[in-house]
Amino acid sequence: MTETESIAYDVVVIGGGPVGENVADRTRAAGLTTALVESELLGGECSYWACMPSKALLRPVIAQADARRLPGLAQAVQGPLDAPAVLARRNYFAADWKDDGQARWLEGTGAVLYRGQGRLAGPRTVTVTGPDGTVTTLTARHAVAVSTGTRAQLPDLPGLAEVKPWTSREATSAQAVPGRLIVVGGGVVATEMATAWQALGSRVTMLVRGKGLLNRMEPFAGELVAEALTEAGVDVRTGTSVESVGRENGTVVAVTSAGDRIEGDEILFATGRVPHTDDIGLETVGLEPGSWLDVDDSLRVTGTDWLYGVGDVNRRALLTHQGKYQARVAGAAIAARATGGTVAEEPWGAHAATADHHAVPQVVFTDPEAAAVGLSLAEAEQAGHRVRAVDVEFSSVAGAGLYGDGYKGRARMVVDLEDEILRGVTFVGPGVGELIHSATVAVAGHVPLSRLWHVVPSYPTLSEVWLRLLEAYRDN
Known part of the structure; x- marks a missing residue:
């Protein structure tokens, strides 16, 4: 192991996914020298194993489903999807798992990329162990931002290691369609991947421990999605947990709490995420390795004046778009503090990620789509509204x-x-993902219903649902 001299920057960012990239972009735009450290592919989970490849898999599925609802077109799309073509297009949108384009973009911002494992080594200090073992020490004059994201959480089950289960990474990057796929979980990853692989030719069985799907949304969202998945051929089993797994002559066998033996060629566990903070040196600054980072609304880690936790690592909203929003806030806050400017931390101020509390939008790209922003009815009541x-x-x-x-x-x-x-x-139905931004504006902007009456939806579009909602409120 060879050590190099210490190099100083105004800001050091650990983690080069979309969140870390945006922190670097904003601090560079403010004139601060910035280093970004990434141990895998620049662009992170979203670009290669989550948002982009999953939506590339799902888009042909949804387009075909929409076409089949239209007489005159339905007859032309009755055949199966061309799975190799779908997978090839997915590969294109994942840039064939190469990050040359992302590296060129980052270079254009003026940030300096360090490839290797980044670890905190005390306040404002980061060591980078490169692929060749060389250790570079980076010091930050003003801030270190941790944007290392999360990774899939696997349960402690007998036989799991020998099965070599899929996580979201394998589910979005597989190069062949499994004949039979077992999906464990009922959340976003589980429902989207069940939708995609069923349409591509896999026989899918979903094992859901809870009462239904998408349990963080309004109950009817999961009900409508479950109904559609069942109609498409997915075997959806709720109230079912997995007790053990194994492989018998190459076949995956999952034994359920009911004693059933479910067989498949692959098994996907979509059972949650954990912070990717176990190996980044948190203990050197008095924090617990593997923990979520507790932050204020400017994304600064509690108890520090130099460390920021941005994106999934703070557990505020495990969504790429929300992480990028946080990155813009954090970048602006870092720059303001570094230059002695005014820090606007009041709600909805330039340096406060207030939307994390009130207006987080999400779209689930199943058929039908489910889209929501803000609080569900149960959450609003629990909050005392x-x-x-x-x-x-x-x-x-x-x-x-x-x-x-x-x-x-x-x-x-x-x-x-x-x-x-x-x-x-909350909207559930084909194409409703494109409606959710209007709802996000209304929720984030606290637009009164009296003003929404004057926001006229174009006829005949799906947006006219707003008029129907307002009429239902007025008339009942």
Whole structure:
């Protein structure tokens, strides 16, 4: 192991996914010298094993499902998907798991890339162990930002090691369609991957420990998605936990709590995420290795004036778009503090990630799509708000019928009865992912219902569901 001299920067970022890249971009734009450290591919989980490859797998599935709802087009798309072509397109969107383009982009920002394992080595100090074993020490004049994200959590089950289970990484990067796939879990990764691989030709069985799917959304979201998955051929088993797994003559066997033996060619565990902070030297600055980072609204780690935890590592919202939002806030806060400027930490200020508390949007790219922002009805009530849920079926919206025959979906807005603003909105139905930004604006902006009456939806589009929701609130 060879050590080099220490190199000083204004800011050092550990983790080069989209969050770390955005922190580096914002601090560089503010004129601060910035180093970014990445141990794998620059661009991180989202670019190669999550958002981009998963949506590339799902887009042909959803497009085919939409086409099959349209007489005159349905007859032309009755055959199976061309799985090799879908996988090849997915490979393209994952840049064939090469990060040359990302590296060129980062170079254009003026940030300096260090490839290797980054570890904290005391306050404002980071060591980077390169692929050849060379250790470089980086010191930060102003801030170190940890943006190392999360990794899949695997349960402690008998036989798991010999099975070599899929996690989200293998599920989004597999180069062949398994004949039979067991999916353990009922959240976003589980439902999206069940949707994709079933459509590509796999026989999918879902084993869900809870009562239903997508349990962090309104109950009807999981119900509608489960119904559609079942109609598509997925065997959805709720209230079912896995007791043990193993391989018998190459076949995966999962034994359930009911004593059933489920066989498959591969098994995907989509059972949660843990912070990727166990090997980054947190103990050298008095923090617990492997822990989530507790941060304030400017993303600064509690008890420090130089360490920031940005993105999934702080557990505020495990979503790429929310992490990038945090990165913009953190970058601006770091720059303001470094230059002696004013730090606006009040709610909705330039240096406060207030949306993390009030207006986090998410889209689940199943068929039907499920999209939500803000609080569910149960969450709003638990938070002490006096609220009312208003539901409408998309069958009342002309644009839904035009979108496709037999369109099935539902919308809900959660109205704060004290202020007559929206605390949350949920849409379920084909194509509703494109509606959620309007709901995010309404929730984040605390737009009063009296003003929403004057936001006229174009006819005939899915957006007319807003008018139906407002009418239902007024008339009931």
